Amino acid sequence: MNDTPSLPPRDLLARWDDQQAAYVAHRDLRFDAMFDVLDLHLPPDFHALDLACGPGSLADRALRRFPHASFTAVDHDPLLLHVARGVLADHGDRASVLDTDLVRDDWSAPLAGRTFDAVLSSTALHWLSPTDLLRVYTRLAELLAPGAVLLNADHLRFGPDQETLRSLSAEHDTRVQRAAFAAGADTWDDWFALAAGQPGMGPVAAERERRFAGRPPQPPAPLHFHLSALRTAGFGEVGTVWQYLDDHVVLARR
Numbered sequence: 001m002n003d004t005p006s007l008p009p010r011d012l013l014a015r016w017d018d019q020q021a022a023y024v025a026h027r028d029l030r031f032d033a034m035f036d037v038l039d040l041h042l043p044p045d046f047h048a049l050d051l052a053c054g055p056g057s058l059a060d061r062a063l064r065r066f067p068h069a070s071f072t073a074v075d076h077d078p079l080l081l082h083v084a085r086g087v088l089a090d091h092g093d094r095a096s097v098l099d100t101d102l103v104r105d106d107w108s109a110p111l112a113g114r115t116f117d118a119v120l121s122s123t124a125l126h127w128l129s130p131t132d133l134l135r136v137y138t139r140l141a142e143l144l145a146p147g148a149v150l151l152n153a154d155h156l157r158f159g160p161d162q163e164t165l166r167s168l169s170a171e172h173d174t175r176v177q178r179a180a181f182a183a184g185a186d187t188w189d190d191w192f193a194l195a196a197g198q199p200g201m202g203p204v205a206a207e208r209e210r211r212f213a214g215r216p217p218q219p220p221a222p223l224h225f226h227l228s229a230l231r232t233a234g235f236g237e238v239g240t241v242w243q244y245l246d247d248h249v250v251l252a253r254r
């Protein structure tokens, strides 16, 4: 029996945010860039999708910044979904959390009946193969009304013909991680060990292992791949709204 006191979801979220900030140097700035676009482009009562939401960092921040907005947050990791449900419950009926696997053809079935003014995703779509990414972008273009926007924040790695940019980005990542871990941030593995060790989370952690077993890391898809895939998917205008080294926020407008 595990008699360790459980950490509240917001404490797990805070530890997650410190962990993610070790891998994404200017994570808050890139959230701000995404939210500024929503502020400039959408009415205050917009409804958005947080795609691969993790424990709810993006949706939680956005719901605090935009008090009339609402969010649907989706992911497929049961541990992260558990934390996201706990965190986003604070926003009442302005937030809902759904389980879906983006590599499935029918990944958008749980979203039936919902319409979105925006889709946001952070540090997540690099988990998808180029084929799955194009399929997800194509479905998102179908789900969004004309004028709606997609914003994807992620490391979009430089190619073999950009060796200087690639090595500057890699060295910057190394230094940021070293400083963050020295200051006490969890590593990715530390955080999942912490979450899996919470009382009652054993079966949830086992389900996580089952779901993600045998999914290899994907080859990096550079910026030009995303821009082309978004155009092919049916988005009218695509471009970068924020960049720091290889960390980008890409915008696509329906």
Ligand SMILES: C[S@@+](CC[C@H](N)C(=O)[O-])C[C@H]1O[C@@H](n2cnc3c(N)ncnc32)[C@H](O)[C@@H]1O
Pocket: 020, 051, 052, 053, 054, 055, 056, 057, 058, 074, 075, 076, 077, 080, 100, 101, 102, 103, 121, 122, 123, 124, 125, 127
């Ligand atoms: C690095 S985390 C980022 C989470 C969150 N967006 C953030 O910025 O904190 C990557 C997320 O992608 C999710 N993910 C990976 N593959 C997925 C899939 N096939 N379907 C749904 N979510 C997936 C993971 O479960 C995880 O929550």
